[in-house]
Amino acid sequence: MRKMKIEHYKGLQPHTQLKSGQVGEIVFLPGDPGRVKKIAANFDEAKQVVYNREYLTYTGRAHGKKVSVTSTGIGCPSTAIAVEELSQVGVKVFIRVGSTGAIQPDIRLGEVIIADSAVRSDGTSLDYVEQGYPAVASNRVTNALIKSAEELKMPYHVGTVRSGDAFYAERIKGRNLAAHYEELNVLALEMEASTIFTLTRLNKLEGGCVLGVVNAIGGMDYFTGEKKAEDLAEQSITNAIKVAVNSVKHL
Numbered sequence: 001m002r003k004m005k006i007e008h009y010k011g012l013q014p015h016t017q018l019k020s021g022q023v024g025e026i027v028f029l030p031g032d033p034g035r036v037k038k039i040a041a042n043f044d045e046a047k048q049v050v051y052n053r054e055y056l057t058y059t060g061r062a063h064g065k066k067v068s069v070t071s072t073g074i075g076c077p078s079t080a081i082a083v084e085e086l087s088q089v090g091v092k093v094f095i096r097v098g099s100t101g102a103i104q105p106d107i108r109l110g111e112v113i114i115a116d117s118a119v120r121s122d123g124t125s126l127d128y129v130e131q132g133y134p135a136v137a138s139n140r141v142t143n144a145l146i147k148s149a150e151e152l153k154m155p156y157h158v159g160t161v162r163s164g165d166a167f168y169a170e171r172i173k174g175r176n177l178a179a180h181y182e183e184l185n186v187l188a189l190e191m192e193a194s195t196i197f198t199l200t201r202l203n204k205l206e207g208g209c210v211l212g213v214v215n216a217i218g219g220m221d222y223f224t225g226e227k228k229a230e231d232l233a234e235q236s237i238t239n240a241i242k243v244a245v246n247s248v249k250h251l
Contacts, residue, residue, distance in 0.1 A: 013085035017052040024066035026093040033071040042245040063249040076124035076195040093206045097244045100188040100211040103178045109232035111155040115209035118194035119162040125198040135197040141208030144250035159187040163194035212236030
């Protein structure tokens with residue numbers, strides 16, 4: 001894929017406001033800007049670089065390597081902007097670290113999902129390439145995440161997730177996305193992985209994804225406000241962060 005140079009007239013990327021030298025070759029991508037500091041707390045020498053729009057970036061060191069974390073906002077359009085602009089300033093490895101709703105009955109709150117592929121139900125990746133192009137993670141990054149989870153003794157699952165654009169799509173009467181994708185052995189529903197996998201593969205970069213389970217089919221749900229569910233969901237996100245940062249030693 002031929003890459004077009006993207007640059008603001010001040011030498012900065014237009015939306016992330018980043019420039020070369022400010023970030024490491026490995027970047028973690030949470031959706032929520034509020035999770036950036038939580039991830040950066042696991043770095044040495046972590047410092048805020050810039051905060052513009054939904055894009056908050058910190059840079060530090062982990063396992064002896066320069067690493068960064070940039071929030072993407074919710075969904076694939078803003079995530080694509082982050083990946084495009086970060087790749088312009090030297091990032092080679094993109095690891096999504098976020099939350100998800102599990103749809104397989106054997107997956108519980110507190111566990112993590114390592115996505116090795118994604119169903120492309122988003123619209124953004126279709127603007128880049130036809131539907132038949134696969135959204136798959138880097139084998140090297142996926143294996144690093146698996147090794148990390150095993151080292152930390154974290155309960156984890158590996159498989160396909162479904163990335164969509166509409167968080168509340170199931171409000172349409174008679175539509176049950178969870179049941180449909182459960183039958184297809186999809187592990188969970190989320191909103192960003194497919195575009196990360198597609199763009200990194202198109203551009204000869206590496207993508208990965210580790211997700212904390214915040215609600216589970218037939219089980220507890222973070223969004224009900226139940227204290228135990230909230231605690232388990234927060235622990236799941238913490239576990240995903242630990243797995244992601246620890247994976248750096250294998251990259």
